[in-house]
Amino acid sequence: MLRYVLTEGDVASVRFGISPLCELGLSLRAIDDPARFPLQLPWLRRTEAARADLDVEALHGLIDDRLWTPDFLNPRPESPLTRLDDEFEQLLATPSQTFIRDLVAVHGHVPAVFAGSPKTAIRRIVRALQELWDASFAPYWPRMRAVLEADVVYRGRQIAQSGLSTMLNGISSTVDYADGVVSVRLRDPNDRRHRIDGLGLTLLPTMFTRRGSAPVGDGPPMIMYPARGQGALWExxxxxxxxxxxxxxxxxxxxxxxxxxxxxxxxxxxxxxxxxxxxxxxxxxxxxxxxxxxxxxxxxxxxxxxxxxxxxxxxxxxx
Structure with a gap:
């Protein structure tokens, strides 16, 4: 269980973001285990041929059997208008120790595909993700982004009409809010409790999670949750x-x-x-x-x- 503790000031700083890089990283879940993401099967079918020539070895090294991905693929966006190019620049600037730490947090070790120079491995990851974007995301991103943006507007309307508590308790069956504490029921057996302390809590709608999820490590407070309207996107x-x-x-x-x-x-x-x-x-x-x-x-x-x-x-x- 992950718990974020909010003060009255923190409640006012809850915000939404959209991250193209986060979508890229989380999409590896659907690519790796399509049966768990039935709403995205039409996308997987449409992009299957385009994904045939990708750097599969590098992409597979970014996800484990639990479908966890390293935190450097889940940056906290500053707004719903984040650009992928900016996120790639941020990823390229990832310190070597952070890169190694985030991989070990997921795999327990650095996968062999990323052995050697961290900077060389990061450049390979960015190339592989850019190719994945060009092959599978670029043609459909306007549609996907429209769903994500519509979700943010819907949640904002919920806050205005019914309050923050109603909105937070409605984003996922695994997310609860009461008495200033946002609880996220994760598959991680460890209990974590973090005070927001002015850092702000960012909520990210995504196409590639079925439940509320959060960073593996102790990075900036962030919750990723399933966006509404996904099922209608492809049909x-x-x-x-x-x-x-x-x-x-x-x-x-x-x-x-x-x-x-x-x-x-x-x-x-x-x-x-x-x-x-x-x-x-x-x-x-x-x-x-x-x-x-x-x-x-x-x-x-x-x-x-x-x-x-x-x-x-x-x-x-x-x-």
Whole structure:
């Protein structure tokens, strides 16, 4: 069990981040053991051929049989707008002693593939991860990022409406918050208790964990948790439409209105409904202009959410 102890000041400093490097590292879990990540099987199938020529030896050396990865692959992002290039620069600057310590914490030793100069091993890791990104992430990252950003917006809305406690108790079945203590039930048998003491607690939504997880060592306070909406990312979604609303708005716009009880971007919605990005944007603008949706910019994305008027329209139909 890992426990983070928050003071009143620490509660105000809880923040969210998105880390491309963290996603890369955690994706090795799904690649290594696909059966444990059924929501990502479509991604694994689509990228299988592209992954055939990667430096598998180096990538495999970054994960153990428990699906743990070293902490240098899980940097704490400063914001939800972190760039992969910046994280690679940070990884390249990892001190040799930190590199060795983090590998030993996972494997109990330094894997043979990384024997010798730590700096040489780190450069090889960065090359292998860059190739993994180019082959398997770059084509799909806008979709993935849209899901992660929508999750952050949803959690922020939860805090505003119901408070921090409700949000923290809802991010994972293995995360609990009570009396100023965030508890994370890990597979690690060791009990750890850390005071935040002004360091801030960072929450990272991710596509590649099924439960709340945390750094292996005693790094900056951070919890990684499963992002909402992953299941809809790879499959075309069919939403049952209220017939009366569909007759007024059309089937596609009624479906979008029904689905937007939670925030989502046009990129994500296009994938979910099998509609081209230009068509989705046209429908979303029409619904927003009619007052049925609201929108907000989040980083490089625009997220849409059903307005009170849109919800009233659906509720009236239901009544």
């Amino acid at each position: 075309t979604e069919q939403v049952a439409n209220p017939a009366a609303v569909a007759a007024i708005l059309g089937e596609t716009r009624a479906s979008l209105l029904s689905a937007l009880g939670d925030p989502a971007s046009s990129t994500e919605l296009g994938v979910r409904f099998g509609v081209t990005p230009s068509a989705v944007n046209q429908h979303l603008r029409a619904l927003r202009d009619a007052g049925l949706l609201v929108s907000t910019r989040y980083g490089h994305s625009v997220l849409y959410l059903r307005s009170e008027l849109g919800s009233a329209l659906l509720d009236a139909r239901a009544g």
